[in-house]
Amino acid sequence: MDMMMTKRPYVPDEEKEKKEIVRQYRALLRALKTKLKKGDKELVRRAFEMAAEAHRDMRRKSGEPYILHPLAVALITVEEIGLGVTSAICALLHDTVEDTEITLQDIEREFGSQCARIIDGLTKLSNIEESGNTTKQAENFRKILLTLAEDPRVILIKLADRLHNMRTLDSMSREKQLKIASETTFIYAPLAHRLGLYNIKLEMEDLAMKYTEPEAYFSIAQKLQETRRERTRYINEFIKPIREKLQQEGFDFEIFGRPKTIHSIWQKMRKKNVSFEEVYDLFAIRIILNSPPEREKADCWRVYSIITDFYMPNTERLRDWISNPKSNGYEALHITVMGPGGRWVEVQIRSRRMNEIAEKGLAAHWKYKEGTSSESRFDEWLRQIRELLNQTNSNTLDFLQDFKLNLFSEEIYVYTPKGDVKVLPAGATALDFAYTIHTDIGNRCIGAKVNYKLVPISHKLRSGDQVEIITSQKQKPTEDWLNFVVTAKAKSAIKDALKEEKRKVAMDGKAMLEKKLAAMGVPASQENLNELMQYFHQTALLDFYYQIAIKAIDLKELKHFTVNGERLELPRPPAPEIQEKESHGDISKHLPRKNEAELIIFGESSDKIAYKLANCCKPIPGDDVFGIITATEGLKIHRTNCPNAPQLLANYAHRIVKTKWAKNKEISFLTGLRIVGMDDVGVIHKITNVISGEMKINISALTIESQGGVFEGIIKVFVHDKEELDELVERLKKLDGIESVTRLETP
Numbered sequence: 031m032d033m034m035m036t037k038r039p040y041v042p043d044e045e046k047e048k049k050e051i052v053r054q055y056r057a058l059l060r061a062l063k064t065k066l067k068k069g070d071k072e073l074v075r076r077a078f079e080m081a082a083e084a085h086r087d088m089r090r091k092s093g094e095p096y097i098l099h100p101l102a103v104a105l106i107t108v109e110e111i112g113l114g115v116t117s118a119i120c121a122l123l124h125d126t127v128e129d130t131e132i133t134l135q136d137i138e139r140e141f142g143s144q145c146a147r148i149i150d151g152l153t154k155l156s157n158i159e160e161s162g163n164t165t166k167q168a169e170n171f172r173k174i175l176l177t178l179a180e181d182p183r184v185i186l187i188k189l190a191d192r193l194h195n196m197r198t199l200d201s202m203s204r205e206k207q208l209k210i211a212s213e214t215t216f217i218y219a220p221l222a223h224r225l226g227l228y229n230i231k232l233e234m235e236d237l238a239m240k241y242t243e244p245e246a247y248f249s250i251a252q253k254l255q256e257t258r259r260e261r262t263r264y265i266n267e268f269i270k271p272i273r274e275k276l277q278q279e280g281f282d283f284e285i286f287g288r289p290k291t292i293h294s295i296w297q298k299m300r301k302k303n304v305s306f307e308e309v310y311d312l313f314a315i316r317i318i319l320n321s322p323p324e325r326e327k328a329d330c331w332r333v334y335s336i337i338t339d340f341y342m343p344n345t346e347r348l349r350d351w352i353s354n355p356k357s358n359g360y361e362a363l364h365i366t367v368m369g370p371g372g373r374w375v376e377v378q379i380r381s382r383r384m385n386e387i388a389e390k391g392l393a394a395h396w397k398y399k400e401g402t403s404s405e406s407r408f409d410e411w412l413r414q415i416r417e418l419l420n421q422t423n424s425n426t427l428d429f430l431q432d433f434k435l436n437l438f439s440e441e442i443y444v445y446t447p448k449g450d451v452k453v454l455p456a457g458a459t460a461l462d463f464a465y466t467i468h469t470d471i472g473n474r475c476i477g478a479k480v481n482y483k484l485v486p487i488s489h490k491l492r493s494g495d496q497v498e499i500i501t502s503q504k505q506k507p508t509e510d511w512l513n514f515v516v517t518a519k520a521k522s523a524i525k526d527a528l529k530e531e532k533r534k535v536a537m538d539g540k541a542m543l544e545k546k547l548a549a550m551g552v553p554a555s556q557e558n559l560n561e562l563m564q565y566f567h568q569t570a571l572l573d574f575y576y577q578i579a580i581k582a583i584d585l586k587e588l589k590h591f592t593v594n595g596e597r598l599e600l601p602r603p604p605a606p607e608i609q610e611k612e613s614h615g616d617i618s619k620h621l622p623r624k625n626e627a628e629l630i631i632f633g634e635s636s637d638k639i640a641y642k643l644a645n646c647c648k649p650i651p652g653d654d655v656f657g658i659i660t661a662t663e664g665l666k667i668h669r670t671n672c673p674n675a676p677q678l679l680a681n682y683a684h685r686i687v688k689t690k691w692a693k694n695k696e697i698s699f700l701t702g703l704r705i706v707g708m709d710d711v712g713v714i715h716k717i718t719n720v721i722s723g724e725m726k727i728n729i730s731a732l733t734i735e736s737q738g739g740v741f742e743g744i745i746k747v748f749v750h751d752k753e754e755l756d757e758l759v760e761r762l763k764k765l766d767g768i769e770s771v772t773r774l775e776t777p
Contacts (some may be wrong), residue, residue, distance in 0.1 A: 033372075034607075041152055049545050055101060058074070058108065058118065059074065060350050062108055062114070062115060065108075065114045067115075069383060073115065074115065075142075076140065077118075077119040077123055077140075081097060081123050084129075084130035084131070084132050085097050085126075085129070088129070092200075093204055096121065099198075100123070100124060100125060102122060102194045103122075103187065106184060106193055107190045110230065110390075111186050111391070112703075113186060117148075117183050117187055117361030119141055119149040120145050121187050121191075123145070124149060124191060126149075127150070134146045134149065134457055139147055139745075141207070144181075145573070147590060148181055148183055148184050152187060152188060152191075155392070158642040162373050164284065185225065188218075189221065189222050189230060192234070193230055195210060196211070196233075198235065207241040208242065208656060208679055209237040210532055211242050212242065212675060212676045212680045213239070213676075214234050215238045216677055216679075216681075218234060218301050219231050222234060224358055225358060226358040226359050226387060226388065226390075226466075228360075228388055228391070229389055234289050234615070235293035235294075237291045237292045240297065240669060241768045242676075243427070243670075246610055250292045250296060254295075264316065264371070265287035265313065266370075266371070268369045269285055269315065272285065273666060276317075280317050282321075283319050283333075285315065285316070286317075287314070287315050287316075288313060288314060289313045290312055290313060291382055294591055295312065296486045302768070303704070303772060307518065310368070312374065314375075314377070314378055315377045315378070316378045317380070319333065319379070319381050319382065326381035326384070327353075330352055330380070331363070333363075333379050334379060337377055338367065341367035343365050343368075344374065346363075346378075348364070348365055348366075349363070350363060351363070352384075357441060357453045357625060359387050361380065361381075361387065362379065363378070363380070364377070364379075369581070379675050385481060390573055403623070407547050423503065431743060442454050444458075444491050444496070445495070445645065446467070446498075447496065447498045452467075452659055454491065457516045458490070458491055458515075459487065459488050460475070460477070460480065460491065461475055461488065461514065461520060462515050462520045463497050464487070466517065466519065467514070469523045469752070470594070471501060472507075472520060472523055473505070473507055473527055473612060474502060474503065475499055475500070475505065475546065476500055478499050478500060480495050480497050482689070487511075488514040488579070492758035505526060533572065535579045535580065536575035537575070538579045539577070539579030540575045541577065542579065543562075543580055546588060549600075551591055559574075561597075561598050561600065563593075565587075565590075587650040641665040641666070642663055642664065643666075644668045645665060646668070646674050647669040648700055648701055648702070649754055650665050650755065651699070651752065652751040652753055653670075653691075654670040654671070655667050655668060655669055655687070655689050655691070656668060656679070656687070656689060657686065657687035658686055659685040659687060671775075689755040691751070698728065698749065698750055699749060700748055701746070701749055701755060701774070702745065702747075703745045703772065704743070704744055704746065704770045704773075705740050705745060705762060706741070706743060706768075707768040707770075709739050709740060710767050713767060714734060714743075715765075717765065720765065721747060721758065724761065727747050727748065728748040728756070730746040731745070732745050732746075755773070759772075
C-alpha cells in the first residue's frame with residue numbers, strides 16, 4: 031500500500047489540483063480506450079469518484095492530493111503492464127479498505143466479487159504476532175505471493191503501486207526511503223523480473239540504488255551524461271551498415287541503441303572490480319522485426335547472419351531464448367559482437383510480439399496465448415509456484431528467502447529419460463531435479479545417471495543434460511541435503527521430511543518424560559512443562575521432547591525439582607543467563623525514547639544504549655548506517671550497503687533505529703581494502719609506506735597473491751573514519767602500477 035499518506039498543514043492551489051486530477055483521469059480513460067466495453071466507462075468513473083471521495087481529506091508527504099496516487103497506479107497497470115478495466119478499477123480503489131471507511135462488502139456490492147477478492151489481496155494484514163519465524167512485513171509479502179495461486183493481477187497492481195511509490199520517494203524521511211528501497215530490491219524487483227516486466231524491474235533497481243547507494247548512483251549518472259554524445263556517435267557508426275543491409279533484404283524493422291541502467295553498470299563494476307571507463311558494454315543495440323509468427327524465428331536468425339557478416343561474434347555470449355524461451359515467456363536472440371574500435375557490443379534481436387512480451391510480461395503472454403491449447407513454460411512455472419505456495423511452512427522468513435532465490439536465478443533446461451524438458455534454476459543438482467518430478471522421488475533419491483554416467487545426488491546439472499533418477503526405499507532425507515539443493519520446492523520438501531522424522535523421534539522423548547513424571551507422581555500438565563522448558567532453556571515443546579529422545583537433555587536433572595501437590599517447583603532461582611536473555615528479548619528496553627530524533631553513535635546519547643557494530647560489513651564513522659534491534663544482541667549497526675541490508679530492512683523495518691555518527695577521532699575501526707596491480711619489485715614496500723609511513727595507519731593483516739605478473743592484495747587497517755579511509759584509497763590509487771583499490775563489502 032502507499033506509505034506516503036499524511037494530514038499535515040499545506041496551502042494548496044485547489045483549482046490547479048482539480049485540473050491535474052481531471053487531466054490524470056482523462057489520461058487513464060485514453061489508455062483504456064481500446065479495452066472499454068459497454069458500461070465499462072461508467073464503472074471506471076464510479077470507482078474514481080468513490081476513491082476521490084474516500085481519500086478527500088488525505089494528502090501525500092509531498093503535499094499532493096492523495097487521489098493522484100491511485101490514479102497513477104491505475105495508469106501504470108494499463109499503460110506499462112497492459113492490464114484492462116477490472117485492474118484499473120482495483121488500482122483506483124486499492125488503498126480504500128486499508129485507509130478509509132470503505133469495506134470489502136461495499137466494493138463487492140458496487141463492482142462484484144472479483145474486484146473485492148483482488149483488493150482483499152492488496153490489503154495489508156494488521157493483527158500479526160511477531161516471532162522468530164515471522165515479521166509483519168514477511169507475512170504481508172507472503173500474503174501477496176499467495177495470491178499468485180488465485181489471481182496474478184494482485185501482484186501486478188502491487189508492482190504498479192510500488193513503482194509509483196519509488197518514483198515519488200524523494201519526499202519521504204531517510205528511514206522510510208531505506209525501508210521501501212530495500213523491500214523493493216529484496217522482493218518486488220525479483221518479482222517483476224520473474225513476471226517478465228523487465229522495464230519495471232530495471233527502473234525499480236535504479237530507483238532503489240538512488241537511495242541505498244546515492245554516491246555511486248549520481249557518479250555513474252553524471253558519467254553517462256558526460257559520455258552521451260560519444261556513445262550516440264558510436265551507436266550510429268555501428269548501426270549504419272546493418273540498417274542498410276536489412277533495408278536491402280526487405281525487412282520491416284526498428285533498430286536503436288539504449289544505455290544500460292545505472293544499477294546494471296554498477297553491478298558490473300563491482301563484480302569485475304573495474305572502473306566506469308572499463309565497463310565495455312554501456313549500451314545494447316535492439317532490433318525489432320515486424321514478422322508474422324510463422325516466420326519470426328527464421329527472420330531473427332537471418333538478422334543474426336547479417337550482423338555477423340559485419341562484426342565478429344563472441345560465441346560464448348550467444349543466448350538463444352527463441353528456441354528455449356525463459357519460463358516467464360521471454361523470447362529473444364542475444365549476441366555480443368566486436369564492434370568498431372575494439373569494443374564489445376550486445377545486440378538483442380526480437381519480433382514485435384516478442385518485444386511486447388518482454389515489456390509487458392504476464393499480461394502480453396496471456397494476450398498471445400488466446401486461441402492456443404498448448405501450455406507454455408510460463409504456465410508450468412505458475413503451476414510450480416502454486417504448488418510451492420500451498421505447502422505448509424511455518425517459518426515465513428525461510429520461505430521468503432527460498433522463494434527469492436528461485437525468482438532471480440538464471441535457468442537451465444534438462445531432460446527426462448523420455449525427452450521431456452524441465453526448467454531449473456542455474457546451480458540446481460540431481461536432487462533438485464528429483465524433487466521437480468515428485469516429492470517421494472526426491473525423498474528416496476540415492477543417485478542419478480546424467481548422460482548415462484552415474485553421479486552423486488549433489489552433482490550440479492548443466493543445460494542439455496539428460497537425467498535419470500535412481501531411488502531406494504531405504505533412503506530418507508538428511509540435514510546436509512539442504513546444503514546443496516537450490517530450488518524452493520526441494521528445500522521445503524526436505525524440511526517437511528526432517529520435521530516429520532524429528533516429530534517421530536520427539537514422540538519417544540515425550541513418552542520418556544511422561545513415564546518419569548508419573549514415577550514422581552505429577553501429571554505432564556502445561557504448567558509443569560513450562561517450568562521444565564524454562565529450566566532446560568527450551569522455547570519449543572517439540573524441540574524439548576526431541577532433545578530428551580536423543581539424550582541431549584538428561585532427565586536425572588529432575589532431582590532438582592520438588593513436588594508440591596500436582597506441581598513441579600524449582601527451589602532455586604533461574605540461572606542468570608535466562609534473565610539476561612529475557613531482558614534482551616524485550617525489544618522496547620533497547621529502543622531510544624520517542625523524543626530522541628535519532629540515536630547518535632559515540633555521541634552524547636551513546637551511553638544510554640548498548641550497541642554492536644555488525645561483523646558482516648564492519649561500519650566505520652562517516653558510513654551511511656542504520657541500527658537494528660535484535661532479540662539477543664541488543665542494537666546492531668550496519669552499513670546501508672551491507673550485503674544483508676536489503677533482507678534486514680525488508681523484513682524487520684519496524685526494528686530499525688535512526689543512527690548517525692558523532693565526530694570522535696580517538697577510536698579506530700577495522701576495515702579492509704582490495705588492491706589489484708602489476709606485480710613489481712618493491713610494490714609491497716610502496717603500499718605499506720603510504721599506509722604506515724605517510725598516514726600513520728595501523729595495519730592489522732596483509733595477504734598478497736601473485737599470478738602471471740598481476741597481484742591481488744587484501745589489507746586490513748584500523749582507521750578513524752570514512753574520510754581517512756577515502757584519503758588512503760586515493761593515495762594508493764596514485765601509486766605506479768596500482769590498477770584498482772576498493773573497499774571490501776565484508777571485511
